[in-house]
Amino acid sequence: MMKNVNSLELQDVAKRFGDHEVLKGVDLSFKKGEFVAVVGKSGCGKSTLLRLVAGLDEPTGGKIFVNGKSLNGLNKSSRTMFQDGRLFPWKKILQNVGIGLNGDWKRNAMELLEQVGLADRAHDWPSVLSGGQKQRVALARALVNQPDILLLDEPLGALDALTRVEMQRLIEELWRKRDFTALLVTHDVEEAVTLADRVLLIEEGKVVMNKEINLPRPRQKDNIQYVSLASQILNRVMQVDGAMESKAIHA
Numbered sequence: 001m002m003k004n005v006n007s008l009e010l011q012d013v014a015k016r017f018g019d020h021e022v023l024k025g026v027d028l029s030f031k032k033g034e035f036v037a038v039v040g041k042s043g044c045g046k047s048t049l050l051r052l053v054a055g056l057d058e059p060t061g062g063k064i065f066v067n068g069k070s071l072n073g074l075n076k077s078s079r080t081m082f083q084d085g086r087l088f089p090w091k092k093i094l095q096n097v098g099i100g101l102n103g104d105w106k107r108n109a110m111e112l113l114e115q116v117g118l119a120d121r122a123h124d125w126p127s128v129l130s131g132g133q134k135q136r137v138a139l140a141r142a143l144v145n146q147p148d149i150l151l152l153d154e155p156l157g158a159l160d161a162l163t164r165v166e167m168q169r170l171i172e173e174l175w176r177k178r179d180f181t182a183l184l185v186t187h188d189v190e191e192a193v194t195l196a197d198r199v200l201l202i203e204e205g206k207v208v209m210n211k212e213i214n215l216p217r218p219r220q221k222d223n224i225q226y227v228s229l230a231s232q233i234l235n236r237v238m239q240v241d242g243a244m245e246s247k248a249i250h251a
């Protein structure tokens with residue numbers, strides 16, 4: 001990979017479904033190894049953005065570059081982790097992690113299972129795991145092929161608060177160890193401030209906030225700067241909702 005080339009770049013990206021312009025004129029660049037979170041109210045286009053970057057869908061305007069090359073079709077440098085894990089129930093845990101791998105796939109899959117703390121469950125079926133454990137497997141599977149970019153679409157949205165915090169720690173630990181670029185879509189502003197170097201807010205199809213989070217890691221939720229940043233971002237998100245409500249009231 002060339003030096004000084006952005007891991008990911010979006011130039012004037014737009015996405016329209018019929019008359020509905022979901023994203024418009026989105027310009028973004030992500031440095032290699034950067035952790036970026038995307039927040040915004042439901043339906044603002046967060047998952048659409050992720051699908052475009054994954055190459056699961058095509059922009060209706062603009063261009064996406066991955067490691068300096070124009071994206072055409074599936075983004076093979078990325079893997080996506082979804083809220084529902086999407087494990088194959090008919091394959092055991094090790095086979096789920098190793099799916100699509102060739103060569104010494106068992107060793108690679110086992111190494112990842114060790115890193116997510118589930119090596120002892122390698123030969124179990126997914127159905128006997130808890131929700132949190134299933135997401136650990138999904139994370140191992142997303143990372144086993146050493147993607148340059150990990151796309152996280154609300155991966156912790158269905159977990160209880162404690163499991164969620166544990167998973168945030170695990171994602172951060174693996175990100176520090178394995179050096180991929182991470183793009184996280186989340187409803188949870190605290191989660192964004194806990195994990196990201198930068199938090200983006202999407203409103204009415206555009207990126208309206210791009211906030212750097214320059215706090216040491218792992219981040220402490222009672223740190224005064226953490227509290228202040230989280231409330232600034234939350235207020236900005238609420239302002240979006242407030243503005244929409246006020247438009248609706250005066251319509």
Ligand SMILES: Nc1ncnc2c1ncn2[C@@H]1O[C@H](COP(=O)(O)OP(=O)(O)OP(=O)(O)O)[C@@H](O)[C@H]1O
Pocket residue numbers: 017022040041042043044045046047048049
């Ligand atoms: N395939 C599609 N066809 C038509 N409209 C779509 C399609 N996919 C998404 N949309 C619309 O695009 C808008 C953005 O959807 P998207 O899923 O990106 O939002 P989101 O910000 O991820 O929402 P949430 O936080 O609720 O998951 C929504 O209005 C949705 O109905």
